[in-house]
Amino acid sequence: MTLSTWTTAQPATGLSTADGSRFDASVRHEISQIVDGYKKDAAAYSPATAVLWDRIFTSLEGGKLTRPRLVKLGHDAFGPQLRPDHPREQTAGNRIVLLGCAFELLHTSLLMHDDVIDRDFTRRGRPTLSAQYRNDALAAGQTVPDAEHAGHSAAIIAGDLLLAAAISLALRAGSPLAQAAAIERSFQLAIHNAGAGELEDLLYSLDYSPAKVQDVLRMEELKTASYSFRFPLQTGALLAGASPAEAAALADIGGQLGVAYQLIDDVLGTFGDPSKTGKSVDSDLREGKSTILTALAAEQPEFGENLKLLRTRTATPTSLRSALAAADAESLARQLAKELCEGALYSARQLDLPKTVSAQLKDFAALILNRGA
Template identity: 50%
Template sequence: MTTHASTDQSSPAGPRTMTGEKGFIDEVTRAAISDRLEQIGLQAQQRSAAYSAQAAVLWSQITARLSTGKLMRPALVMLGYRAFSGCNEVRAIDLGCAFELLHSALLIHDDVVDKDFVRRAEPTISALYRDQALTVGRSQAEAEHAGNSVGIIAGDLLISEAIKLAARAAAGTDSESVVEQAFFQAIEQAGAGELEDLLYSLGSAPATTSEVLRMEQLKTASYSFQLPLQAGALLAGATMGQAENIGTVGCQLGVAYQVIDDVLGTFGDPSCTGKSVESDLREFKSTILLALAAEQPEFAQMLNGLRSGHVSVGQIRQELVDQGTEQFARHLAQALCSRATGSTAFRDLPEQAQQLLRTCSHLILERRR
């Protein structure tokens, strides 16, 4: 298939670098994406107000949270787009925003699955509606059910909006069908990864290291790195081979990102991560840390004790410290990044893409939140 970059709007001139604590995106582009996300949320709020005041209120809560993260996925769409000299950044920003809407939806659903009511050190949407239910006299269980139900609805609304936006971003281009296919693949693989994550947590033993890495590829690397880069490249007019190369590199970086996420989930500073260091352990999440430690039979027995209530989360965490799992995991992430930036797929990319992906690799390994 031959693809061509759209030319109905020029991209802003000048070089761009990824700087600052947010890391993955330059400030000018970040502002443009943030403004577009706010516009999308306000438009959805206005549409819903015509038929449901409550839906409009929910959209206002959703909109307030859309630009509070790193905006990493839109940044990677833009990286893929610019790597292949795309020249319609309005379309690229919309495609990036579609991935961010999807990410927001998955975070909300993930919090429901994990029974978490705090995200980025702030109450989740589920927590807000839980608290409303408590104020009118509902029991704790009823209130949490109500809050989580709203969370599911909010995630569904975001996924619907994300699909519409991705379709509009690619509409009328030569790459329309392949960009849409990449976006749908992101939804499908994220769902598969979330399912595997949940089912592993129900098992009598933690998932193996290879199983966890495969699950993290589906749950995070695919929709957060591989497919945003790939979709952005395709939208710019890259060939399928070129898009697959940048996606392959992105996939390895994405797994490294999730490995570091596992480390921060247990050993990070909650004031930076916005999340309890006991949450993953409390929910028996199959992280790379547990997989590494569970290679020792004694640790597997401790986990059984945690399930039965005879071993505390604090004891499990201390055992992870004693086994040096944080260091092992960080070494694994380093190896994944080195493999990504040393691969043939990486060397075949344009020089600009190589430079930006090296920056991504550094940011992944140095992240604290």
């Protein structure tokens, strides 16, 4: 579903190492302060919830901060280069950090809920928060089904707490600016789009017939591209004072890049190297996920029959992967991702963006198409 999380953080794409490191450090520090504040508050009324916030913080560590960087990129597209030593510009920089943190907390919230939906206890090779509470329950003598239920229940609660915190941060970042209502609306749309995409993904997995290509593209735009690319860029632009039309145009570029990212994620989820991706190449197939691979291959009638066999437990993920390979689904998906990135960069050129912003968008496109994890 999501962009890579559990990797060593790198300097922000397209920024100098110093600028990227400073921004990343500011975001990480703010997240640490936010979680510490909630933990201290919780300790006064619920020690168990204080422990939960400790575990939430562990889930927040180690991310690449892609969404906060895109918020900053959106701001840089329409705002002045900020000087950290200037009081007014320092305030603007703080708003960017707050809004970036809001998207990072939203991201982690959605990951936790996604783990429940997918019944996963590992992510990027690490135990999830669900797994920690499941293991606690097992150690206390609970049965496996009850322990797993406890783990997933804790993850739902943690995701809800993070979602509330993310909304609060987004509101703080926009207040009392004239564009506060537009920023709030944009952030709310990120949440609602992600929920809609998750629902469509779930319903497609229940259908014996794979979703069509256009259906999958729409679902992946809603589920992942919107909150990971489209709305971070849009809200960042709005924060800088861009007009709604300017912010929407930049958001469309983000939407194309985000869908391309998810298409490559689909490819890696079936044909990738688990030692690099940290995820099984069988899970999407076993769960009957409708991905761009299954949608492209389904244009060949014999593939649809193979998928039905998998869902009735009379075929294996290995046999379905072989059918996908025979349908040339991987190369078709990669070509589609390439076309989306090219379209995004073409649109970016029409906006006459600052050279540094254009360079970062180009770097993002290259990263998307060439990544292996």
